[in-house]
Amino acid sequence: MGRRVDRFVRARVFPRESVLDRGGPEAAEALGALRAEARAEGLWALPLPAGLGGGGLSFGAYAEFAEAEGASDHGPAALGSAPLLDVTMLARYGRPEVRDAYLERLVAGEIRSCYAMTEPGVPGTDPFRTATRAERHPGGGWLVTGRKWFTSGAAGADLVTVMARTSGAAGDREGLSLLLVPTASAGFRVVRELPVLGAPGQYEIALDGVRVPADHVVGEPGGALAIAGERLLLGRTLRCLRWLGQAQRAFDLMCERAATHGGSGGPLADRQLVQALVFDALLVLRTTRPLVREAVALVAAGRDARTEVGLAKVAAARMLQQVADSAIQIHGAAGLGPDTPLPALFRTGRAARILDGPDELHITSVARRVLRAYGRTGRTGPPVMGAGAIS
Template sequence: MDALTERMRAFIGAHVVPAEKSLMAGDAAALRRAQERARAAGLWGLPLPVALGGQGMALADYADVAIVEGHSDAGPAVCGSDLLLDTTMLDRYGSPAIRERYVRAMVAGDASPSFAMTEPGQAGSDPSGLTTTAVRDGDAYVLTGRKWFTSRATHAAFTTVACRTEDGGISLIVVPAGAGGLRIVREVPVLGAGGQYELALDGVRVGAEQLLGAPGEGLAIAGERLALGRTLRCLRWLGQARRAFDLMVARMRGRVVRGRPLADRELLHQYVFDSHAELAAAEALTRAAVAALTEGTGVKNAVATAKVVTARAYGTVVDRAIQVYGAEGLTDDTPLAMLHRGARAARILDGPDESHISAVARRLLTSPAAAVPS
């Protein structure tokens, strides 16, 4: 496993970080070139199922590699591991037609997924406010509504849409790209960067076989997806936070001010220690979340706790690194501005800190035994 982790570290450093600006800007040709290099290096699809063409690494084994792969936010897309959520969801809950059309194509790198849950004007953490509807009409569903914060929408082969069906529950329906009535309204800038989109569904008609699971099962399916997704995010955030930590340490060692390196300034030693301690705590909690998912026990508290602590650690470490770099840290001459955007979004993505904190606290007040195991 150490050898594989080191291979991934070398690959990310040689082929992903140098192309990072193009990859993060959505350059499809740059992404395709990097993905071909990942295949040639034997690093494509590490956690994807063997039966579908992946390498079948268990989450517990993949965790170390995921942290290194996450050193760059582009790493998972280059190595295909960002397909794990949609591949798992469609393979488990999709109809034979869905699985045949999309699953193997995703694992082969020939189809990109998109997922549309959040809606303009609605709290993303409160699915009871969902207004997009899917009305059954014979052997089809007709979808109407708006979605935003939908990534990869411009080049996705399909978008899985969370919608309210006539049973009153929430369902997930796979909408093919190019479906009549599906329209990209705009790209939504996020802290000055792109990559997120607002979609309109104006009477989009799709076959009933596009439903995942049964009507009304959407929240349960999405809950499974989110538990794994939040844990994967934590692993990747750890990689990016470590990158910021390494940049901060290198700057302190190499920057000389008034004849002394910054590393000699005792005030900055607090930055190093606090960052080290916060990252260690975040990693321990993230590994506890991996263990909970693997064992199927205590998942909610373990994942939510890891998500909050890791997102906060990511943000504070990046902030300290920027402070050590000074004005240069505010520019795009270093990765820190990009990391700062990711770190700030981390406290909102997949549910804001406050929602997770309240949910965990309520469970602990009801059952203290539900605490994350040590």
């Protein structure tokens, strides 16, 4: 399966990336064609539940080729795995009415979803300061008011899961809930696009008294943080796998360039400084992959993976930025222009060190967790490998 996915992404998705990046009707047509091709080849929605129209693969099985699929930012959408986080969340915590109304359509690609947690002026690392509020409506349901930003894919989404405060005051550790908001609702609007280092896809949204049905609460009122924590662990692990695929792509381009280009002094591959860049890129790829695989194994087994996911997330983001930067350096001016995917890969690596939890958050939280374990046990040796139970 992995080889088939790899061939599909390289042969079908890579050549269409420039069209898909531009957006608009032409991109929608290209994405529709790719999805039809994926279905025809039996590659559609492989990690999504079989009962909903997906391939039914476990997360562990999907992880074996998630790198290949994620080598292009458009791979998950083209192959139907993009809604994995939302489908998993709604299958576990959605009310029956919500599951019946949306899950099969999400898996089929008929509708799209997104997730809105971060707010303007509020650190994304401090959800307790969430200002968006949801108040009970006298006629039933909720009225949601607030703003969110850096919401991926909001402009084309049919549903957005919003974290909002349903009780208490800003700063309280209790009272946060998740609500599934149809974007066609009155009062929902996209305020503006927020390009990330020039790349589209992120948006600021406003909810001006949006009425949400009572059965569109995800989980129980006040239970947002536990559900969001599960989602973040799975989401960060998925991104690490995809960053590995993108870094491998940059590495391949770098080596091809070094082997086939040069000047009067011979190919670039004969230069020691080029060899050093290749060595360092290979080293960081080879040392990051086991960290990511350890996180995958713990998440797939349902064990506490916070330490391992934190390590993997920081390592993978840095790794992608380093490998893409080295590939650009070996390409020279050609690596800065539109003829290779390297600018996009570098941009993804740089943004990865901030989005989905900045490096500093993961560094401090992992270190504190490990140090607390030493304080509790009084042990004098290092923690064992895979110490996911440290909390």
